[in-house]
Amino acid sequence: MNIPYEKNQKDRVPFEIYKKQFAEADPVLLSAVSGVPYDEETGVFTVTLMNKQYAIHHPDYEVNCLDENGGYAPLVTDIETKILVIRYLLEGKKAAFKGDFYAYADMPWGRHYNDVFQGRCVKRLAFTFGFKLDVFAKVMESIGGEKLSVGDAGYEFAFLDNFKLQFIIWEGDEEFPPSAQILFSGNFASAFMGEDMAAVGDISIGTLKTLAKDL
Known part of the structure; x- marks a missing residue:
């Protein structure tokens, strides 16, 4: 993959790699393993990050904030947040919150x-x-x-x-x-x-x- 140098290349290069892995992955399997809800009809994962709900489209990882109140939505704009969440979808395993x-x-x-x-x-x-x-x-x-x-x-x-x-x-x-x-x-x-x-x-x-x- 020939990716030109950019100022934020340190983050962008791994993000492009993760996006490729995400595009090639079976979204139904990702949902089953991670526990993140996935709608096969729309091709959308739904996550809630710091009280805002987001739709993440498969296979292109296009992100939209579903919060009608607007305001700051880091998953839409911040590369560090995008990397964290895509890794969560690719590698995370669902586990219940037990209060600990x-x-x-x-x-x-x-x-x-x-x-x-x-x-x-x-x-x-x-x-x-x-x-x-x-x-x-x-x-x-x-x-x-x-x-x-x-x-x-x-x-x-x-x-x-x-x-x-x-x-x-x-x-x-x-x-x-x-x-x-x-x-x-x-x-x-x-x-x-x-x-x-x-x-x-x-x-x-x-x-x-x-x-x-x-x-």
Whole structure:
């Protein structure tokens, strides 16, 4: 495959490879393995990402946001989000949410990448909202987050379909910096690998930051 160099080639090249795999795959089988609903009549998979529903067409992976309220729809425009979701469709295995949550380090491969995840995601969450808990509360409620009685501000929300996250923040002050914790529902281990879950953190926090601008 002859793909010309572009500024975002690091992401675009693997995306083109995944798109080819997606086009060649049996969508009925993908649906059966991943648990993502597929309509054979329309050729459409349906996923819900951070409280917005999307239609993904097979075989071309054309994505449309079905949310009538509009607003920011990362799966339509963001390459990192597109890669994460197409990998979910190609490689994920359906698993029920059983109410259990784990830190990144507690996942099967988590200890190998935990230091990177802490800097890339946990500290980013803390310093993005650790001095703005009111904004954090509003933006979490805007995506259907449920308030938790832990930390100075904590919310549980559905990231993708029945894969859930808990974001917990302890407020910073003049003496101590803010801190945070990110917990993943146990079924994440069936559908995502370590790098994917770092992308989950990136996408979640990036989406919250974008939504916060409109509050």
